Amino acid sequence: MFKPNVSPLLLDQMTETVPKVMTTSSGERVIQDPESTTERVMLWFYLLINIGGFMGVATSYSEKYVGWWLAFLIPLLLYLPLPLLLWFLYKRLILHPPGGSDLGNVFRVLGICFRRGGIKKIGRHGFWDLAKPSNIAAAGLTYKTEWNDEFVEDVRRTFQATGIFCFFPIQYINDNGLGSAANFLSTMLTTNGVPNDVINNFNSLSIIAMAPVLNYGLYPLLRKANIHYGPVARITTGLAMSSVGGAGYAILNSYAYKQSPCGEYGSSDCKIGTGVAPISIWWMAIPYAIGGISELFINVPAYAIAYSRAPVNMRGLVSAINLFNTAVAYAIGLACSSVVTDPYLTWDFGGPAIAGGVLTIVFYFTFRHIDKEEYRLSQNEDYHLKMGGTVNVVGENELNKSENRPAPIADNEEMMISQKQ
Numbered sequence: 001m002f003k004p005n006v007s008p009l010l011l012d013q014m015t016e017t018v019p020k021v022m023t024t025s026s027g028e029r030v031i032q033d034p035e036s037t038t039e040r041v042m043l044w045f046y047l048l049i050n051i052g053g054f055m056g057v058a059t060s061y062s063e064k065y066v067g068w069w070l071a072f073l074i075p076l077l078l079y080l081p082l083p084l085l086l087w088f089l090y091k092r093l094i095l096h097p098p099g100g101s102d103l104g105n106v107f108r109v110l111g112i113c114f115r116r117g118g119i120k121k122i123g124r125h126g127f128w129d130l131a132k133p134s135n136i137a138a139a140g141l142t143y144k145t146e147w148n149d150e151f152v153e154d155v156r157r158t159f160q161a162t163g164i165f166c167f168f169p170i171q172y173i174n175d176n177g178l179g180s181a182a183n184f185l186s187t188m189l190t191t192n193g194v195p196n197d198v199i200n201n202f203n204s205l206s207i208i209a210m211a212p213v214l215n216y217g218l219y220p221l222l223r224k225a226n227i228h229y230g231p232v233a234r235i236t237t238g239l240a241m242s243s244v245g246g247a248g249y250a251i252l253n254s255y256a257y258k259q260s261p262c263g264e265y266g267s268s269d270c271k272i273g274t275g276v277a278p279i280s281i282w283w284m285a286i287p288y289a290i291g292g293i294s295e296l297f298i299n300v301p302a303y304a305i306a307y308s309r310a311p312v313n314m315r316g317l318v319s320a321i322n323l324f325n326t327a328v329a330y331a332i333g334l335a336c337s338s339v340v341t342d343p344y345l346t347w348d349f350g351g352p353a354i355a356g357g358v359l360t361i362v363f364y365f366t367f368r369h370i371d372k373e374e375y376r377l378s379q380n381e382d383y384h385l386k387m388g389g390t391v392n393v394v395g396e397n398e399l400n401k402s403e404n405r406p407a408p409i410a411d412n413e414e415m416m417i418s419q420k421q
Contacts, residue, residue: 004320035375157309172329174246175291179333206292230371231301238297246353248287264343
C-alpha cells in the first residue's frame, strides 16, 4: 500500500506538464522539458532509496561482530524521525484528494472493444477507437458511456505500459539470481571473514555511484548532442545489462564448481579440505554491480511510464502493477526452488541470462515506436460524465453538467434562443 503511492506523490509536485521556454538567471533561454525533469527527479529518488538500502552493510557487520540487537536498532533509529518529517512536509506538498478509481470504466471500455471488434482485432489499429464515444455516436449505437475520447486514449497507453512491465521479472531474476542461487554461490567462495550478505550491497553501491553520472553526465551530454535516448531505449539497455550480469553469475559458478573440493556439490555443506573454492567472494561484486546499474535504466523509466501513461485516477494502480512484477519474479523463484540446488546452479544462472538476451530483442522491436511519441501527461479529468449525446465528446460545461436537465429559460434568452430551439 505504501510504495505504489510514493512515486506518484513525488511526480505530482511537478507543476509543468508541457515543454516551455524559460530564461535562466544568466539570461540564457532554455526549454524546460517535463520528460527530462521527470528523469532527473526519479534518478534522485532511486539514489536515495539505495542510500537507505546500503545501510545493509552496517547491519551485516553489526550482526556479525556485535549482535542482532544492534542490527535491528539501526533501522529503527532511521525510521523514528520520519513521522515528524511527514508532519513538517504535509502543508508544503501538492496533495490531490482521492478521486476514486476508474478501473470499472477500464473494464467497460474493454467490453465495448471486444463486443464491437472481437478478439481478432486485439493489437490492431483502431481496436481502442471502438470504445470512443465519438466513434460510438458516429456508428449510431446507444452504449452508455461515462468517459470521453481522451480517457480511451489513456487506457490504450496504460495497456502499453502494462505490456512493458511484463518484461521486468526476467531483469529481476538476472539481477539477483533465481531464487536463492546467488546465496548458494556465495557459500562456495572464499570469504576471508567477510559476511556473505555484504556482497549483495554492491547492487546499492553501484546505483549510488552511477546515478549522478547519468544525471549530470551521460543524459545531459546526449541532450546536447540532440540524441533522444527514450525510455524504451533505456529499458532495452537495462535488460541487456542484466542479461550480461546473469551470464557473469553463470561463469563464476562454473569456475566455482571446477575448483571446489566437492565439485558440482560445492554448496551442499562441503566438508572436504577448506570446503570452498579458492575464488574470492569479491568477484560476485561485478555481476551485483552490473545488475544495480541495469536498474537505473529500467526502474527509473518505469516510474515515469507508470505515471505519465495512466489516467489521472489510476496512477497509483499502474505504479502498483509495475511493482507487482517483483512479486512475479519472487513467485518464479519459489516455483523453481526444487532445481535451485547443486548440481544445477550454473544453469540456474545461465538459463535466465539466455532468456533475458532473447527477451531484450523482443522487447525493443515490440515497443520501440513509443520512443517516437511525444512525452505527455494525461490532464483529462472529464471521466465521470452523466449525459448522453455529445456531452462525452465535447466535455462538461455549465450547460451540460446536469443530468439531462435543460438550462434555465433566462440563460437561453440571453443566447437569443428559446427552449424549443
